[in-house]
Amino acid sequence: xxxxxxxxxxxxxxxxxxxxxxxxxxxxxxxxxxxxxxxxxxxxxxxxxxxxxxxxxxxxxxxxxxxxxxxxxxxxxxxxxxxxxxxxxxxxxxxxxxxxxxxxxxxxxxxxxx
Amino acid sequence: xxxxxxxxxxxxxxxxxxxxxxxxxxxxxxxxxxxxxxxxxxxxxxxxxxxxxxxxxxxxxxxxxxxxxxxxxxxxxxxxxxxxxxxxxxxxxxxxxxxxxxxxxxxxxxxxx
Numbered sequence: 001x002x003x004x005x006x007x008x009x010x011x012x013x014x015x016x017x018x019x020x021x022x023x024x025x026x027x028x029x030x031x032x033x034x035x036x037x038x039x040x041x042x043x044x045x046x047x048x049x050x051x052x053x054x055x056x057x058x059x060x061x062x063x064x065x066x067x068x069x070x071x072x073x074x075x076x077x078x079x080x081x082x083x084x085x086x087x088x089x090x091x092x093x094x095x096x097x098x099x100x101x102x103x104x105x106x107x108x109x110x111x112x113x114x
Numbered sequence: 115x116x117x118x119x120x121x122x123x124x125x126x127x128x129x130x131x132x133x134x135x136x137x138x139x140x141x142x143x144x145x146x147x148x149x150x151x152x153x154x155x156x157x158x159x160x161x162x163x164x165x166x167x168x169x170x171x172x173x174x175x176x177x178x179x180x181x182x183x184x185x186x187x188x189x190x191x192x193x194x195x196x197x198x199x200x201x202x203x204x205x206x207x208x209x210x211x212x213x214x215x216x217x218x219x220x221x222x223x224x225x226x227x
Contacts, residue, residue: 004157040123042204042219043158090157103150103215105157 003027006091006106013113019078021109023091030095032074033103034058034066037088046089049074081113118207120218127195128226135190135221137205146208147188148215149179153201161203164188175199200225 007022031050035043045058047066055066067075092103119138150158162173169181179190205218
């Protein structure tokens with residue numbers, strides 16, 4: 001079974017802090033994704049990566065960056081956390097891009113910025 | 115505007131009752147269609163998907179969905195709901211000639227004993 005592991009379940013950070021959210025998958029998937037989930041808005045794509053050291057902006061990349069130095073690890077970085085980045089963050093991976101094969105999700109990191 | 119719509123934010127059913135969750139899309143050509151489920155405290159899990167062919171699709175956990183081109187709909191159904199089905203359900207589409215997965219806003223299902 002594919003496992004996508006997000007390093008933290010809950011995080012509380014202060015405004016202005018630099019925040020790292022880590023995600024690791026164990027199935028050698030090429031594609032990895034970061035979404036944020038907010039009530040009434042569903043899931044919105046922040047960034048994705050289809051190969052090591054490759055990254056593409058999603059729908060809401062402002063205020064975020066990503067890093068993919070190894071195939072299994074995809075990090076989301078909040079350069080200077082703000083209260084409007086309080087949200088649930090979900091990492092996902094897939095063998096083929098987007099709809100061709102299912103996304104496998106981690107359990108999420110609930111980030112609170114105070 | 116192109117979109118995927120789940121008109122019901124919250125649905126409550128009794129255990130053993132039938133269930134239908136609605137999903138409509140507004141794209142010119144038929145997109146790829148998906149249903150995902152998110153149990154409390156978990157990530158999302160794929161229930162079923164439709165690419166082409168038979169318009170009635172069977173998924174995991176006893177769910178099925180029917181694609182209706184004339185109604186631009188892909189509604190999720192289950193004949194008899196179990197308490198463990200309480201979760202949030204997301205419809206998603208990959209529009210034709212794109213490789214971008216777009217999620218609906220979700221429907222939260224509550225099941226009463």
